[in-house]
Amino acid sequence: MSAGFPAGAATGVGSWPGTDPREAAAVIVGELTELPHLVELPARGVGADMVGRASALLVDMRLDTTPRGYRLADRPGSASRRANDLLRTDLDALQEAWENAGLRGAGRTVKVQAAGPLTLAAQVELAGGHRVLTDRGAVRDLAESLAEGLATHIAEVAARLEAEVVLQLDEPSLSAVLSGSLRGASVLNTIAAVPEPEALAILDTVLGHQRVPAVVHSCASPPPLAFLGRTSAVALGFDLATVSGTAGLDALGEALDHGKHLILGLVPTTAPATPVTWREIAEPGARLVDRLGFSRAELARRVTVSPACGLAGAPASWARDALRLANQTAQAFAQDPESLVAG
Numbered sequence: 001m002s003a004g005f006p007a008g009a010a011t012g013v014g015s016w017p018g019t020d021p022r023e024a025a026a027v028i029v030g031e032l033t034e035l036p037h038l039v040e041l042p043a044r045g046v047g048a049d050m051v052g053r054a055s056a057l058l059v060d061m062r063l064d065t066t067p068r069g070y071r072l073a074d075r076p077g078s079a080s081r082r083a084n085d086l087l088r089t090d091l092d093a094l095q096e097a098w099e100n101a102g103l104r105g106a107g108r109t110v111k112v113q114a115a116g117p118l119t120l121a122a123q124v125e126l127a128g129g130h131r132v133l134t135d136r137g138a139v140r141d142l143a144e145s146l147a148e149g150l151a152t153h154i155a156e157v158a159a160r161l162e163a164e165v166v167l168q169l170d171e172p173s174l175s176a177v178l179s180g181s182l183r184g185a186s187v188l189n190t191i192a193a194v195p196e197p198e199a200l201a202i203l204d205t206v207l208g209h210q211r212v213p214a215v216v217h218s219c220a221s222p223p224p225l226a227f228l229g230r231t232s233a234v235a236l237g238f239d240l241a242t243v244s245g246t247a248g249l250d251a252l253g254e255a256l257d258h259g260k261h262l263i264l265g266l267v268p269t270t271a272p273a274t275p276v277t278w279r280e281i282a283e284p285g286a287r288l289v290d291r292l293g294f295s296r297a298e299l300a301r302r303v304t305v306s307p308a309c310g311l312a313g314a315p316a317s318w319a320r321d322a323l324r325l326a327n328q329t330a331q332a333f334a335q336d337p338e339s340l341v342a343g
Helices: 021-031 050-056 078-100 117-123 136-161 174-179 196-207 225-230 245-257 278-292 298-302 316-335
Strands: 062-066 069-073 109-115 164-170 214-218 235-239 261-267 303-307
Touching: 021 078, 021 316, 050 062, 050 069, 050 078, 050 109, 050 117, 062 078, 069 078, 078 136, 109 117, 109 136, 117 136, 117 174, 117 196, 136 164, 136 196, 164 196, 174 196, 196 214, 196 225, 214 261, 225 235, 225 245, 245 261, 245 278, 261 278, 261 316, 278 298, 278 303, 278 316, 298 303, 298 316, 303 316
Parallel strands: 109 164, 164 214, 214 235, 235 261, 261 303
Antiparallel strands: 062 069
């Protein structure tokens, strides 16, 4: 096990197609035998998507809807109540699937996901329509609220399942926050880039409050790997296909040198035009460690395999195939990494 992540494991990013939480939990627990996760089903609408679910995790803060998405609200409303109800339903479904599989108290690990504080600050509005990110005091309050709520959420999951828990913070807006490319409330408004030291402090407000291993995941293209490597998270998650050039490889090499674990998005989120095999999925991971000068054994110890991003937009049939390919790839990394094509 590397940094709390099971060796030779596959996992999902979080989102899943469909609207049935019991069916989704059964598939995830059945397919992802080493590192299953609490499923997100955004097709259910308000409160079920990554940002909306945060309303069920925040302490003394809640979200309401606007025509553009979500905003901070003074009191609990229908969106907040719906987010709480959906999260309760999802936890019940996961607990049922976990117990049906005989995993309660078996010492297994499960992953939970949440929108990170920078993405929430970028996507959620203040009452006046401006992004939370424009008010540094509000950003701080949001991060502290999320930190406290996640600690409670993780403790509940651990108690329900009698399992180890790892946390994934999703930061799809991270690159835009760091580059200052977010649009304001109107074309006349601009949102300044958040300096990296300040962004690190915001993220570490949440990470530092947790007592479990954490990964920061970004589906941005390209992901801000150098920044991610400087966070206190023990693992980085990203789509490997978006990484190219010397800067990206250098950042990954440095992250591995500093003991970081990698969750490599290797499996496409949509079905390729022609069928692919696990060997084709595995080869980019093998080439990566070769180019970075690490032993192939690190593929089992320091790499978890995942789809490139969430699977909410995929057909159910491909979503299952994607998990199967991820599992087969992880097994190849663990059992016979030297047989994979070098690059």
